[in-house]
Amino acid sequence: MACRSHWEVVPEARLDLDSDEPTFFDRHEWETIEAATARIIPTDHDPGAREAKVVRFIDRYLSSVDHVYASADGAGFLRLDGIMADAWAGHLDRMRQVYRDGVRTLDELAGDHHGQPFAALSDEQQDAVLERLSGADRPVPITSALAGGHAYGASLQSDLGLDFFPALCLHTRQGFYGDPVYGGNHEQVGWQVIGFPGPPSLAATQTCTYSVYHLLVADRDWADLVPHVREQALAKDPA
Amino acid sequence: MQVSKPDPVDVVVVGVGASGGTAAKVLSEAGLKVVGLERGPFMNHREQFSGDELKYLNRGYIAPNHDLNPRTYRNSADEEAELYPFSPCPQLVGGGTIHWAGWFPRPLPCDFQMRSLHGDVEGASLADWPIGYDDLEPYFTKVEWEFGCSGLEGANKFEAPRSQGFPTPPLAPTAFAVRFYDACARMGLNAFPLPMALVTEPHKGRDTHNHTGFWNQYGDPTTMKSTTLTSFVPEALATGNFELRPDCYVREVTLGPDGKANGVIYVDGDGNEVHQEAGVVILCQGAIETARLLLLSQSDRFPEGLANSSGLVGRNATFHEFVFSVGLFDKETEPLYGYSGAFVSGATFEFYETDESRGHIGGGVVAASQTAQPINWMLPGRPAWGSALKDADRDYFNHAMVLGLCLQDLPQHDNRVDLDPTVRDAWGLPVARITHKPHANDLAMSRWQVEKNAEILREAGATATLPVNLERCTGNTCHQHGTARMGTDPSQSVVDAWCAAHDVDNLYVLDGSVFPTSTGVNPTLTIMANAWRCSEHIADVHARGGDQTLAATGGSNHGL
Ligand SMILES: Cc1cc2nc3c(=O)[nH]c(=O)nc-3n(C[C@H](O)[C@H](O)[C@H](O)COP(=O)(O)OP(=O)(O)OC[C@H]3O[C@@H](n4cnc5c(N)ncnc54)[C@H](O)[C@@H]3O)c2cc1C
Numbered sequence: 001m002a003c004r005s006h007w008e009v010v011p012e013a014r015l016d017l018d019s020d021e022p023t024f025f026d027r028h029e030w031e032t033i034e035a036a037t038a039r040i041i042p043t044d045h046d047p048g049a050r051e052a053k054v055v056r057f058i059d060r061y062l063s064s065v066d067h068v069y070a071s072a073d074g075a076g077f078l079r080l081d082g083i084m085a086d087a088w089a090g091h092l093d094r095m096r097q098v099y100r101d102g103v104r105t106l107d108e109l110a111g112d113h114h115g116q117p118f119a120a121l122s123d124e125q126q127d128a129v130l131e132r133l134s135g136a137d138r139p140v141p142i143t144s145a146l147a148g149g150h151a152y153g154a155s156l157q158s159d160l161g162l163d164f165f166p167a168l169c170l171h172t173r174q175g176f177y178g179d180p181v182y183g184g185n186h187e188q189v190g191w192q193v194i195g196f197p198g199p200p201s202l203a204a205t206q207t208c209t210y211s212v213y214h215l216l217v218a219d220r221d222w223a224d225l226v227p228h229v230r231e232q233a234l235a236k237d238p239a
Numbered sequence: 240m241q242v243s244k245p246d247p248v249d250v251v252v253v254g255v256g257a258s259g260g261t262a263a264k265v266l267s268e269a270g271l272k273v274v275g276l277e278r279g280p281f282m283n284h285r286e287q288f289s290g291d292e293l294k295y296l297n298r299g300y301i302a303p304n305h306d307l308n309p310r311t312y313r314n315s316a317d318e319e320a321e322l323y324p325f326s327p328c329p330q331l332v333g334g335g336t337i338h339w340a341g342w343f344p345r346p347l348p349c350d351f352q353m354r355s356l357h358g359d360v361e362g363a364s365l366a367d368w369p370i371g372y373d374d375l376e377p378y379f380t381k382v383e384w385e386f387g388c389s390g391l392e393g394a395n396k397f398e399a400p401r402s403q404g405f406p407t408p409p410l411a412p413t414a415f416a417v418r419f420y421d422a423c424a425r426m427g428l429n430a431f432p433l434p435m436a437l438v439t440e441p442h443k444g445r446d447t448h449n450h451t452g453f454w455n456q457y458g459d460p461t462t463m464k465s466t467t468l469t470s471f472v473p474e475a476l477a478t479g480n481f482e483l484r485p486d487c488y489v490r491e492v493t494l495g496p497d498g499k500a501n502g503v504i505y506v507d508g509d510g511n512e513v514h515q516e517a518g519v520v521i522l523c524q525g526a527i528e529t530a531r532l533l534l535l536s537q538s539d540r541f542p543e544g545l546a547n548s549s550g551l552v553g554r555n556a557t558f559h560e561f562v563f564s565v566g567l568f569d570k571e572t573e574p575l576y577g578y579s580g581a582f583v584s585g586a587t588f589e590f591y592e593t594d595e596s597r598g599h600i601g602g603g604v605v606a607a608s609q610t611a612q613p614i615n616w617m618l619p620g621r622p623a624w625g626s627a628l629k630d631a632d633r634d635y636f637n638h639a640m641v642l643g644l645c646l647q648d649l650p651q652h653d654n655r656v657d658l659d660p661t662v663r664d665a666w667g668l669p670v671a672r673i674t675h676k677p678h679a680n681d682l683a684m685s686r687w688q689v690e691k692n693a694e695i696l697r698e699a700g701a702t703a704t705l706p707v708n709l710e711r712c713t714g715n716t717c718h719q720h721g722t723a724r725m726g727t728d729p730s731q732s733v734v735d736a737w738c739a740a741h742d743v744d745n746l747y748v749l750d751g752s753v754f755p756t757s758t759g760v761n762p763t764l765t766i767m768a769n770a771w772r773c774s775e776h777i778a779d780v781h782a783r784g785g786d787q788t789l790a791a792t793g794g795s796n797h798g799l
Binding site: 004005039040041042044046048068069070072073074083084087090091127130134138139140141142143157158159160161166169170172173174177178179181182190191193194195196198199202203205206207208210211212213215216217218220222225226227228229232 | 280281282283285286287288289290291292293294296297298299300304305306307322324331391393394396409410411412413414416417420421424429430431432448449450451452453460461485486567574576578579580585612613614615618620621622623624625626627628629630631632633635636637665703
């Protein structure tokens with residue numbers, strides 16, 4: 001049927017995951033997307049999207065259905081087939097077009113307003129292009145924008161139907177914070193920036209040798225946390 | 240196309256998730272020959288599951304693929320429905336229990352009597368359940384012990400009487416839960432460790448060492464999380480009476496000349512059509528897909544869909560939107576580690592029963608939960624890009640917590656599931672179209688509780704709070720109820736108190752479709768307890784040679 005219990009696994013070695021060679025983008029597209037991701041998660045005293053190799057993550061994702069799902073242990077990728085592969089192929093085709101057109105739009109905006117391709121602009125100029133592209137000023141710190149309630153969408157944050165800029169923002173997050181097996185979050189820099197003690201490998205989450213148990217609070221009694229428990233015990237046995 | 244016909248069996252169960260797994264176990268252990276048809280795969284938890292956030296949360300590894308199994312959504316009948324992945328509950332053996340968080344509280348007695356308690360509420364279609372808490376109590380206990388859970392007896396001041404405690408103690412609290420407990424204690428609120436469908440000790444030989452924090456929305460490679468894939472399904476298979484057929488998509492329930500259901504037609508993984516005949520047909524697909532299958536099963540006798548003489552199939556749908564406040568804490572304070580534990584930790588029932596001074600009726604369970612893993616961690620209103628985005632993640636990833644409510648939405652006649660007139664799935668069948676507009680009471684409950692949660696968070700030390708209110712229903716809990724409500728009057732309900740269709744007495748619905756109202760808690764314990772209760776009844780009827788009326792009189796003596 002659609003999703004299978006056992007897909008063939010394409011071993012990581014055969015996919016050459018360490019390579020920095022583009023598999024979908026051409027050189028110019030690669031440089032443009034890399035520059036744009038570096039404005040979405042900029043480098044400061046901590047690494048940003050560039051160091052995390054987010055562009056590589058996006059390039060791999062767009063390259064083929066063989067990079068959609070890592071195997072559970074991260075030793076390779078699931079080779080989808082049948083209607084599931086067709087569905088993903090159709091989705092990736094649409095996404096590829098979104099990126100091709102997106103790079104063109106970035107360059108057009110850059111050319112019209114700053115006289116050069118996007119990748120050649122300064123950080124400030126690139127931000128100005130992203131403001132035009134998104135139709136909004138660059139975001140302000142969260143603590144100064146606390147007012148409104150925000151609807152939280154479906155439990156799945158997929159890229160279904162997204163336009164270029166929101167897709168790029170979402171994919172940049174994914175490439176910064178996703179498991180390194182997908183080509184981004186290089187050497188776990190994304191996790192280090194925010195203090196997430198992530199697993200050394202997907203395999204460690206499968207065997208559960210990776211654990212965050214030590215972060216639980218083991219030294220507080222339930223009777224202390226839940227006064228009702230103590231009150232009941234006292235009512236039963238006042239001594 | 241040639242339709243093959245395997246040997247008839249006693250019972251066919253459609254959908255092998257929470258309710259289907261329960262029915263399969265109870266009926267096969269009672270000696271009936273059961274076939275379970277599941278449209279998703281039969282995965283091996285140890286081999287296929289791990290903590291891959293991108294795969295599960297963003298690329299929907301075990302969720303319905305939106306191109307193959309689309310759904311549509313609209314706010315009201317005068318709108319055009321749009322493609323929208325509404326309530327994307329996973330499709331595989333184990334269903335929603337595979338990647339759920341496992342909140343496992345019992346409902347309260349008031350949940351079964353909303354109409355008696357509140358009378359006519361304008362715009363709502365409140366109804367009492369034909370059964371009450373006492374009818375389900377023995378089955379809550381059976382499910383809690385057989386399926387496995389954790390909890391602390393006596394900690395929830397508002398809980399109704401229980402005949403037994405919990406099979407295993409709660410997991411130690413998370414750092415964010417401790418803040419919540421302490422804030423509640425200072426405010427005089429009763430907080431308690433929420434019962435969870437997980438075991439902390441090797442109950443029934445289970446392996447309890449998944450402390451990765453990759454919990455809600457992930458498959459568990461151990462057997463710490465309670466899933467039907469790793470418990471009731473293997474137990475059913477061990478009887479030798481249960482045959483599980485994964486990758487089988489049921490598209491019609493068939494009727495015999497006597498007006499009884501006589502089986503189902505499905506498409507198997509190779510595209511073959513199969514007619515499986517059975518003495519009893521049980522639908523366990525979740526309230527959206529069960530309603531859809533009934534509506535797809537049209538015949539001369541039931542031109543509007545099977546068992547739909549009341550016109551209520553698909554109506555009164557409720558979905559429990561998850562609304563919440565997020566508290567942001569000073570980054571210089573002790574970290575909250577919002578990715579640790581098993582998603583939820585502390586909870587309270589203080590705001591569950593109606594208190595009209597709040598400006599709304601009803602309420603529900605409130606709980607402190609993870610903000611979860613880095614890509615998708617819950618920061619509503621997160622800046623989209625730039626240094627504001629980077630700072631927000633860096634400053635608050637370890638310093639935020641969520642306090643949420645399972646919003647008990649009121650049933651409304653016009654909130655419904657029906658067949659989309661134009662959109663079809665990859666098998667050429669019309670997809671489910673969801674029409675849902677929140678009731679004024681739902682909106683009021685959301686506003687009041689989200690603000691109350693912010694107040695608790697401030698007491699817990701939050702320096703800022705971010706409210707997430709109900710605007711429109713997104714189906715973000717994957718709780719589904721109401722589309723084939725149970726009741727005693729065949730003109731006002733679809734199934735009877737044993738969850739047999741009024742119109743077709745050997746057709747049962749055992750998932751959340753039968754809930755007349757949505758209750759204030761996560762539905763699955765109640766769904767499973769009810770499925771167990773009704774499956775015992777079905778086995779009883781079978782033992783008496785299929786005489787429904789005889790068995791029905793020997794049934795429940797509460798509230799019927
Ligand atoms: C992320 C998430 C977290 C959740 N957390 C909780 C929680 O903490 N507590 C709680 O109580 N609930 C929770 N839920 C909800 C819970 O998963 C559901 O209430 C529960 O699974 C419903 O059980 P069910 O038997 O009705 O349906 P399911 O468990 O969804 O099973 C239905 C099965 O039927 C199959 N099916 C559907 N149509 C067909 C067809 N035509 N032919 C063959 N097979 C079919 C599906 O593939 C599926 O496997 C959560 C859900 C999600 C998605």
